[in-house]
Amino acid sequence: xxxxxxxxxxxxxxxxxxxxxxxxxxxxxxxxxxxxxxxxxxxxxxxxxxxxxxxxxxxxxxxxxxxxxxxxxxxxxxxxxxxxxxxxxxxxxxxxxxxxxxxxxxxxxxxxxxxxxxxxxxxxxxxxxxxxxxxxxxxxxxxxxxxxxxxxxxxxxxxxxxxxxxxxxxxxxxxxxxxxxxxxxxxxxxxxxxxxxxxxxxxxxxxxxxxxxxxxxxxxxxxxxxxxxxxxxxxxxxxxxxxxxxxxxxxxxxxxxxxxxxxxxxxxxxxxxxxxxxxxxxxxxxxxxxxxxxxxxxxxxxxxxxxxxxxxxxxxxxxxxxxxxxxxxxxxxxxxxxxxxxxxxxxxxxxxxxxxxxxxxxxxxxxxxxxxxxxxxxxxxxxxxxxxxx
Numbered sequence: 001x002x003x004x005x006x007x008x009x010x011x012x013x014x015x016x017x018x019x020x021x022x023x024x025x026x027x028x029x030x031x032x033x034x035x036x037x038x039x040x041x042x043x044x045x046x047x048x049x050x051x052x053x054x055x056x057x058x059x060x061x062x063x064x065x066x067x068x069x070x071x072x073x074x075x076x077x078x079x080x081x082x083x084x085x086x087x088x089x090x091x092x093x094x095x096x097x098x099x100x101x102x103x104x105x106x107x108x109x110x111x112x113x114x115x116x117x118x119x120x121x122x123x124x125x126x127x128x129x130x131x132x133x134x135x136x137x138x139x140x141x142x143x144x145x146x147x148x149x150x151x152x153x154x155x156x157x158x159x160x161x162x163x164x165x166x167x168x169x170x171x172x173x174x175x176x177x178x179x180x181x182x183x184x185x186x187x188x189x190x191x192x193x194x195x196x197x198x199x200x201x202x203x204x205x206x207x208x209x210x211x212x213x214x215x216x217x218x219x220x221x222x223x224x225x226x227x228x229x230x231x232x233x234x235x236x237x238x239x240x241x242x243x244x245x246x247x248x249x250x251x252x253x254x255x256x257x258x259x260x261x262x263x264x265x266x267x268x269x270x271x272x273x274x275x276x277x278x279x280x281x282x283x284x285x286x287x288x289x290x291x292x293x294x295x296x297x298x299x300x301x302x303x304x305x306x307x308x309x310x311x312x313x314x315x316x317x318x319x320x321x322x323x324x325x326x327x328x329x330x331x332x333x334x335x336x337x338x339x340x341x342x343x344x345x346x347x348x349x350x351x352x353x354x355x356x357x358x359x360x361x362x363x364x365x366x367x368x369x370x371x372x373x374x375x376x377x378x379x380x381x382x383x384x385x386x387x388x389x390x
Contacts (some may be wrong), residue, residue: 002219025061025109027134034063034093041088047119048086057084062091080105102138103287106131118322140148145170145249147259150241151301152355154328155262158269159235160219160365162357164212164261165302166243171207171250179214180247186238194218194232207250211302219357220365233265269356272363273299275348275381285341285387293346293383298328300353307349308333313342339387342386346383 023038052060062079091109099105112125149164183191195212202211214232217225233239243259277296283289291310301324308331310318320335343354350360357364360381 021131023111025107025130025132027132029136031094032099034061034137036061036091036109037089039091040123042125042292043115043118043120044091046088046120047091047114050117052084056117058274059110060117061091061107061109062097063093063105063107066104067243096347099136101136104133104135106133120241141217141251141253143245143254143256145172145253146256147243150243150259150261151328152298153276153300153301155234156266157262158267159231159233159265159355160183160268160270160356161233161265162214162216162219162353162355162364163300164241166210166212168208168210172203172210173250173252174201174203174207174246177201177210177247180244182242182244183232184240184242191232191239193229207300235265236265237357238262238264256360260289269297269354269358270363270365272358273297273352273354273360275360275383278383279385280346280385282385283335283339285389287387288335290339291335291385292325293331294326295329295331297354299331300355301328303352304328307352309347310335311345311347312340313344318344341387341389343384343386346385348383350379350381 003312013032017288023036026035026037027033028035041250058079059086064079080099081097082093085092085094087232093107111130112124115121115123115127130309144147146169147166148169149167151167152161178197180196181195183194185191193215196217198213202213203209215225217223218229218232220226239262241261241263243255245255245258248254273295281290281292281294283291293308304324305322308321308322310333312318318335320333323332323334324330325332350362351365352361361378
């Protein structure tokens, strides 16, 4: 339903014969209103006194969507909803919702209907249907989004590397993303079909982190894609992962620039992470010093952030901030409160993986010809420590 508001300003010269003026329909860009100007004061005064229904208003003055910049010519069947105002000099239309950028509109003032509604037969001869067309140009959007990081951070990746994490500074547009991601070898050739292209893309909740998998069928031995195409990467060669700046964010803006991650390929990693080989840095009691775990190989960045925690002797989780350092060779934990003189336990979920997808429980690519391979049935492993008393 349209909302109607009538405002009348007293006019001392109302009894005077109005001068002929050209009636115009204008778009006020500052106020984003439609205005009908040039009407005589008698007609406006009479209109202000009448009880005007929605149908009357839209028959007098209606605003329609008329296509867009793509060249559509059809006019919407329903007029834009809004509020009508009558003043001493004009009729105004205020849209209920702001006019949209990039959309063409038509405003139509039906003067014959207006004068007949007021019983102004003396002015019917002057009446005609007046149209004006307007739009609000699309605001030019300057690029501001960029790729902030690609994990793994290391520039040496195993031959059976499993995935990348691509981080953006702003939520990204989803759908058909693989056209913007290219893997290029050291000779400048694009590697064909290296990645697993999923209809349901692997985004975090904010659409700022994309998980990009190499095709597991090409990595796992014994599968047809591996036999036909081989591994996506070749040992001893260098590659560039290119993120094209044509990719747009959730606001429709392109990336500031291309992003490149260069890396070289070393041998395959076919062993599980061994938590007993990790080095622990123990904090001091009654301090908020950082606990660190150092690994002999880089581990999966995203999993490091969520699959390791610390509990006290009462099995209460210790709150703090987790980070990775030294190209995912170090996991660090900074507590929110001081360490007590207590026994603590670092709990590691055995789903924690290395860069080739091998977790503590099992290998990602097991040689089934040699049996099942090493496998831990436990879901968690532990590292105990007590803060140092100075």
